[in-house]
Amino acid sequence: MNSPESNRVAATSSPSSSNKSPPVQESPFSNFLSNLSPIKSVKAVRYTQRFLESNFPTPPPVFTSPRIDLQRETGLLERNNIDEEDSNIREQCNTQLNVAKIPSLEKEVQSCSPSGSVDEYLADIVEVDCTHSAHKQLQLANEVSQMLQGGFTDPKKTIRKVDTVDNRSSREARTLTSSDQAEQNLPLTSLNLVDDLVDLRNDESFNVFLKITSEDVNDIVDPDVNLNPALGAQQHAAQIDEAFEDSDDSSRALPKEFVKEANNHQRGIRRHLHFEAALACKSVATGDTTNSRASLTNLKSLGLSHIESRATSSSGKAVNYAQSRASKSSFSPFEVVRSTQNSRNPVILSPIPSGMGLNLNSTVRSVSLGTDMFASKNLTRYRNSQDKVVRERSNDSAEDPNSNSISAVAGTMYSYADIDQQESQAGVAASSDTYPINSLNPPCDSPLAQTEQQIIPCEGRISTPQNADSVEELNQESSNKKRKRPSNTSESHGCKRCNCKRSKCLKLYCECFAAGVYCVDSCACVNCFNKPEYEDTVLDIRQQIESRNPLAFAPKVVKHDTDSPAIIMEAGNRNTPSSARHKRGCxxxxxxxxxxxxxxxxxxxxxxxxxRCEGCQNSFGTSSECRRVENPSHEVSGKDGSMEQFSPKWQGLADIRSLAHCSGALMFASSNIRDCSKVSQTKLQRGSSIQPQAGSLQWNYSPVILTPQLCDSKGSHELTSDSALCDIMEDEDMPEILKDTSTPLKAVKASSPNQKQVMPPHYRSDSQRSSSPHGMRSVRKFILQTMPPFPPLTPYSNSKGRVNRKEYDQKDNIGNH
DNA sequence: GAGTTTGAAACT
DNA sequence: CAGTTTCAAACTC
Structure with missing residues (x-):
C-alpha cells in the first residue's frame, strides 16, 4: 500500500492486538490503533475517575496514581487541568446536592469564566434558564448522564486501572464504560475487560448499580429496559415514557413523542458524534491544551448550546458540576447508555456520542478541548435533546421557549440509541432530517451535508415532530436498505451511505468521510476504516488531509451572509439559494x-x-432576480466576465466561512466576537418568527436568496449592523489565521467583509423555528457558533469592501424593482 | 444490476 | 502548478 495511512502504519509497528479486524483487511491499522490506545486510556481513566468522584465524593486516594502512571506511559501531558477539574468536582459535589442552587451555580460558573466575552453573552440565556429551575434540574441530571456516558470512551484500560484501586468503584466504572458495545470491537489490548463488562450486564450488582444511580430520580429508568439489548427504540421510548409518567416531578413528564424523537434523533446523531469525540480526544493527545476556549468555540460552531460554553469557559466547572450531579440525576445516564451498548451494533455504538458535527475535525483538532471538550460535548448533546423535548412540549403549551430550553429529558435519548447499525443509520438520516430544512436535498447527501453536519449537528437533533415521523420511516426503511445504496433515496433521507471500494473510506472520495461522519452498516463500502473502532486512524488521516488542505473538511457550500432575519423571511419561499455558493466552485x-x-x-x-465550469447552465440561484443581478450572463451562457464584479464576493465569503470553521477555535478568543454575536442575536430575534423552508440549503450556510427585500431598506439596515460588526471584528484580536485570506483558491480577492458579517442565524432549522418559539433561542446558539466565521479578510475588510457591498445591494434593488 | 459517465480527489 | 490517475457518485441502459 502506498497510501499515507499504510505508510503510517508501517512506521508504527506494534504487535497487532486487534481481536476485531476490519471485514477484509488485516491489520496494519490494528497496530496503529494499538499504538494510539494509550490516548484513549488516559481519557477513559480520567472520566472513570470523574464518575467515581461524582458518585463517591471521596475518591479512592489511590485512584490518581494509576492515572498519573498512565500519563507517563503514554507520554501525554495534556492533563494539566485534571487536578483542577478534580478539585472542581469535589468542590461542586458539596454544593450540588441542593437542586435549587443549580441555576445560580451555573451563573456563578459563568462569572468565573475567564473567557468573559462569550460567557457574558451567554449570561442572558442562563438567566432565562434559571427561571425554570425544574427543567434545569432535570437537565443537569441528564447532562451528567450524558457526560458520563460520553466520557468513557475507552473504558477497557481505564477499568483495569480502577479495579486495582477499588472493586466497587471499578465495578461501577465498568458499568458506565461498558455501555459501549463498540468497545468490544475495538482492537484494544485490554480485551478481557470487555468480557467482564459483558458479564457485568447480567450481574446482579450491575442492576444494583443502576438502581442506585436512578434512585434519586424515583427510579425513573427501569434497569431492565436498559439492559435489554433486544428492545427496539420504540420500546425503550415507551418504557422511558412510563418512567416519566411515574415520576413525581411533573416537569419530567414528557410526551412520548419527545422520547421517541429523542431516541431517533440520538441514533441519527451518533455517527457524527464519533468524530467529535475522537477529535477531542485527539486534541488532548496532542497535548494542545492552550486554547480550550477556542475549542469550545468549535464546539459551539457545531451546535453547542450556551451551557456548553459556560462549562468550558469556566474551566470545566459546569461539567464537573454535572458529573457530580450524576448520582443525583433523575436519569441514570449509565443505564441509558448501557442499553444502547447492549445493542447489536458494535460499530455504531460510540463511547462518546456527541451531537456535534464534524467541523470539529478541523477546528477541534487544532485546538484541544481536553477534558472540557468532552464535557462540553456531552452537555451540548444533553442540551440539544432538551431543546428538542422542550420544543415539542412547547407545541402543546406554547409557552416561553426559553424557559423550556433547558428542560431535561435529553438523557433519555441514549437509552434508545443504536439498537443496531441500521437504526443507527436511520438515526443519522433522522438527524439530518432534523436539520433545518425541508430538504430538497437532505443534508447528508448533498455536498451541503458536510456543511450541515459540521455546523448544525446538535441543532439538527432538535427535530420537529414531523421530523420524528420521518425518522421512524427511515428506521423502517433502513433495515431494507442495508448494503444497498438506495437510488436517490439516500440523499432524500439525508443519510450518507457510501459505496467505497478502494478508498477504505478514508479519503475524501468517501462521502461519509468527507462529511465527517462514520460509515454505518448500511453503507456498502468495502474495507471500511471509517468507523469508530478506527477513530484514531480516521483522525490521523483527516489530519493528513487537512495538512494538505486545511479546508478539506470545511463546508463546501457557503451561504451568502446578507441574510438578515428579514431577508430570511422573505426568502422563505425560495428554493434557489442564490446567496449560497460552492466553496471552491465546480x-x-x-x-x-x-x-x-x-x-x-x-x-x-x-x-x-x-x-471553472464550461458551458455552465446551472439553474440554481439564477431563478431569483438577485441572482440575475449578481450574474446576468451566468444563467444563460455560463460564467463570463460579467460575473467578475460579484463573484469575488461569493468566493470570498465561502473562503471566510471555511476559514472560520477551521479556525473557529479562535473565534471565541476575541471578545469582539461576542459583540458580534450579540448583534447577530438581535437580528436573529427580529427574524425569529420567520418561516423558512425551501431548499436544503436553508440551514447552515443556507443559501438565502437575495430577494428584493434583501436589497431594500431592511437589507440595508442589516448591512449597517453588519458593518458595525465588521468594524469590531476587524479591529481587534483577529487571529492571523483568520486574517489570512489564503485559501485553496485564494479567491478572496476583493470580497467585502460586510458580506460575511451578517449572521445567518436562520440556517438553523427553519422548521424548528417555525414550529416552535424556541427558534429564537436556537438561533442564538447558532450565532455563537457561527460568528467566528466572519473574520475580516484583512486586506479587503476595509471600507471599500463595504461600499462594494452597498453597491451590490443597490444593484439588487434595481434589478428587483 | 451492470456498465458508463463524470468530476472531485489524489497523485505525480 | 499542471497533468494524470484514481475514485466513487451519478447516470444510463
Missing amino acids: NCKKSKCLKKYCECYQANVGCSDGC
Whole structure:
C-alpha cells in the first residue's frame, strides 16, 4: 500500500492486538490503533475517575496514581487541568446536592469564566434558564448522564486501572464504560475487560448499580429496559415514557413523542458524534491544551448550546458540576447508555456520542478541548435533546421557549440509541432530517451535508415532530436498505451511505468521510476504516488531509451572509439559494452544471466566478432576480466576465466561512466576537418568527436568496449592523489565521467583509423555528457558533469592501424593482 | 444490476 | 502548478 495511512502504519509497528479486524483487511491499522490506545486510556481513566468522584465524593486516594502512571506511559501531558477539574468536582459535589442552587451555580460558573466575552453573552440565556429551575434540574441530571456516558470512551484500560484501586468503584466504572458495545470491537489490548463488562450486564450488582444511580430520580429508568439489548427504540421510548409518567416531578413528564424523537434523533446523531469525540480526544493527545476556549468555540460552531460554553469557559466547572450531579440525576445516564451498548451494533455504538458535527475535525483538532471538550460535548448533546423535548412540549403549551430550553429529558435519548447499525443509520438520516430544512436535498447527501453536519449537528437533533415521523420511516426503511445504496433515496433521507471500494473510506472520495461522519452498516463500502473502532486512524488521516488542505473538511457550500432575519423571511419561499455558493466552485466540463455531478448543482447553489465550469447552465440561484443581478450572463451562457464584479464576493465569503470553521477555535478568543454575536442575536430575534423552508440549503450556510427585500431598506439596515460588526471584528484580536485570506483558491480577492458579517442565524432549522418559539433561542446558539466565521479578510475588510457591498445591494434593488 | 459517465480527489 | 490517475457518485441502459 502506498497510501499515507499504510505508510503510517508501517512506521508504527506494534504487535497487532486487534481481536476485531476490519471485514477484509488485516491489520496494519490494528497496530496503529494499538499504538494510539494509550490516548484513549488516559481519557477513559480520567472520566472513570470523574464518575467515581461524582458518585463517591471521596475518591479512592489511590485512584490518581494509576492515572498519573498512565500519563507517563503514554507520554501525554495534556492533563494539566485534571487536578483542577478534580478539585472542581469535589468542590461542586458539596454544593450540588441542593437542586435549587443549580441555576445560580451555573451563573456563578459563568462569572468565573475567564473567557468573559462569550460567557457574558451567554449570561442572558442562563438567566432565562434559571427561571425554570425544574427543567434545569432535570437537565443537569441528564447532562451528567450524558457526560458520563460520553466520557468513557475507552473504558477497557481505564477499568483495569480502577479495579486495582477499588472493586466497587471499578465495578461501577465498568458499568458506565461498558455501555459501549463498540468497545468490544475495538482492537484494544485490554480485551478481557470487555468480557467482564459483558458479564457485568447480567450481574446482579450491575442492576444494583443502576438502581442506585436512578434512585434519586424515583427510579425513573427501569434497569431492565436498559439492559435489554433486544428492545427496539420504540420500546425503550415507551418504557422511558412510563418512567416519566411515574415520576413525581411533573416537569419530567414528557410526551412520548419527545422520547421517541429523542431516541431517533440520538441514533441519527451518533455517527457524527464519533468524530467529535475522537477529535477531542485527539486534541488532548496532542497535548494542545492552550486554547480550550477556542475549542469550545468549535464546539459551539457545531451546535453547542450556551451551557456548553459556560462549562468550558469556566474551566470545566459546569461539567464537573454535572458529573457530580450524576448520582443525583433523575436519569441514570449509565443505564441509558448501557442499553444502547447492549445493542447489536458494535460499530455504531460510540463511547462518546456527541451531537456535534464534524467541523470539529478541523477546528477541534487544532485546538484541544481536553477534558472540557468532552464535557462540553456531552452537555451540548444533553442540551440539544432538551431543546428538542422542550420544543415539542412547547407545541402543546406554547409557552416561553426559553424557559423550556433547558428542560431535561435529553438523557433519555441514549437509552434508545443504536439498537443496531441500521437504526443507527436511520438515526443519522433522522438527524439530518432534523436539520433545518425541508430538504430538497437532505443534508447528508448533498455536498451541503458536510456543511450541515459540521455546523448544525446538535441543532439538527432538535427535530420537529414531523421530523420524528420521518425518522421512524427511515428506521423502517433502513433495515431494507442495508448494503444497498438506495437510488436517490439516500440523499432524500439525508443519510450518507457510501459505496467505497478502494478508498477504505478514508479519503475524501468517501462521502461519509468527507462529511465527517462514520460509515454505518448500511453503507456498502468495502474495507471500511471509517468507523469508530478506527477513530484514531480516521483522525490521523483527516489530519493528513487537512495538512494538505486545511479546508478539506470545511463546508463546501457557503451561504451568502446578507441574510438578515428579514431577508430570511422573505426568502422563505425560495428554493434557489442564490446567496449560497460552492466553496471552491465546480469544474464541470460536460455536465453543464445541470447534473449532480456538479457540486454546485448538487448543492442547489448557483455557480460563481470561483467555478471553472464550461458551458455552465446551472439553474440554481439564477431563478431569483438577485441572482440575475449578481450574474446576468451566468444563467444563460455560463460564467463570463460579467460575473467578475460579484463573484469575488461569493468566493470570498465561502473562503471566510471555511476559514472560520477551521479556525473557529479562535473565534471565541476575541471578545469582539461576542459583540458580534450579540448583534447577530438581535437580528436573529427580529427574524425569529420567520418561516423558512425551501431548499436544503436553508440551514447552515443556507443559501438565502437575495430577494428584493434583501436589497431594500431592511437589507440595508442589516448591512449597517453588519458593518458595525465588521468594524469590531476587524479591529481587534483577529487571529492571523483568520486574517489570512489564503485559501485553496485564494479567491478572496476583493470580497467585502460586510458580506460575511451578517449572521445567518436562520440556517438553523427553519422548521424548528417555525414550529416552535424556541427558534429564537436556537438561533442564538447558532450565532455563537457561527460568528467566528466572519473574520475580516484583512486586506479587503476595509471600507471599500463595504461600499462594494452597498453597491451590490443597490444593484439588487434595481434589478428587483 | 451492470456498465458508463463524470468530476472531485489524489497523485505525480 | 499542471497533468494524470484514481475514485466513487451519478447516470444510463
